[in-house]
Amino acid sequence: MLRIFVSLIFTCLIAGCDNAPVPEEADRRPVKLYTVVTGGQARTYEFPAIIEASTSSDLTFDVPGKIVRLTVDQGDFVRAGTVIAQLDQTIARNQLVQAREQYEAAQDAFRRADALVGEGAIPRAVHVQRETQRDTARAELDNAREQLEKTVLRAPFSGRVARRLTEPFEYVSPQQPVVTLQTAGSAKAVVQVPSSIVANAEQRAPINAAIALDSLPDRRFAARFGSFATDATRQSLTYEATFLFDPPSGALILPGMTGTLHVELDTDDAEMPAVPLEAIVGRDEKTFVWRVDRRTGAIALRRVTVGKGAGGMLPVTAGIGRGDLIVAAGLANLEEGMKVRPYERD
Structure with missing residues (x-):
């Protein structure tokens, strides 16, 4: 009798072990999750830059004549009003x-x-x-x-002679360049901006900008926005922008030098939620995201309205809000109600 009772207990224990539930975590689909935040987050862009003088001018005579005096050479620094050249008087x-x-x-x-x-x-x-x-x-x-x-040519501003284009005793015509004068000190970085950023220029404004020269890679000079061209270049279909900067004393910055412009951009829709472009699901010309229930891990397709963005992020004007958890990657073969878990690399 005792033997039968022990056998029954042992049998029940075995049965209980076989029917134990498998941990639910193993049944969940691994995906990359993303918590929705506001879209006004700054992003830094880098553009190859060419340095130019902030002001450059070809100095010319208004009358014809033979140059009898040429007082400057390339590289010379001159102050405003200095005599550059003189014609036969x-x-x-x-x-x-x-x-x-x-x-x-x-x-x-x-x-x-x-x-x-x-x-x-x-x-x-x-x-x-x-x-x-x-x-x-x-x-x-x-x-x-x-x-x-008019037979005397003077420097209209203080600067450095970039090029001397004539020689003494040479005959020059009116408006023929004699020298090229460029401002010393203040300079500008010229960059080419892709159309993908230009398309959202009204939504994005420079916060911080700095230029790093190839000749001085360990130093950065604060820059400020100067101008922007509205016509694209024919070869690269990019738009030219200039940023001004003032090199400190002791740093020799010359036109033609190259460098990298670092620009931090922000959006004017700082309170608007934004999601990664990869999280968007397109169906029947409508946009959706997979929203995750934080308590159960179940997903549900949520329709959203998105605006124009840049840098891989899209602002969301309707459908989800800040703090929502969505699927950002691994969207293939997802179904309504499926449970997911964060993807973890081995």
Whole structure:
């Protein structure tokens, strides 16, 4: 009797072990999960940059002539007002002497007429004629002085001579470049921005920007947005943008140097939820995400409305909110009500 009772107990124990439930975790589908956050998170972009002077100008004469004096060479630093070059002034000086003599004669004739007209010795018409001749002579004298001044080329701003394009005793025409002058110190980084970022330019604004030069890789210089071209380049279909920066003293920054511009962008929809592009499910021209029940792990297809985004994130205007848990990767063959668990690498 005792033997039968022990056998029954042993049999029940075996049966109980065989019918023990398998841990539920093993039945869950491993997926990559993502907790929805706001979309206004900054992202840093890197663009190859070419350094240019913030201001560059080809200096020219307004009159033709032979260069008799050229005071600068490439690389020289000059201050605003410094004489860069001078043309032969022989003709201009002769014209100035003649204009001065004609003006002095006209002025004397007008003074005599002014005295005589008061005595009634000459008609008033003669007085008016002498006045007109004096004014004309004065205008010609002013023009002669201006023509003489045009034979001297001065630096319009302080900067460095990037190129010397002529030589002494060379004959130059009006508007023919003599030297190229570029501002020293302040510079600009020119970059090409892809259309994918330009398309969302109204939603994204630069927060921080810095330029790192290839010649000075361990240093970064703070930069600020300068300008943006609205026409794409024909070869690369990108848009040119410039960022200005002021190198510190002691750092030799020259136009033509290369570097990398680091730009941190933010969106103006900082409170709007955003999800990874890979989390979006498209069906019948509608967009959905798999929302995960945090308590049970079960998934449900939730329709969402998304806006335009950049950097792999899409803002969501309706359907889910901040803090929701969704499936971000491993979406293949998911079904409504299926239970999932976070994917963990071995």
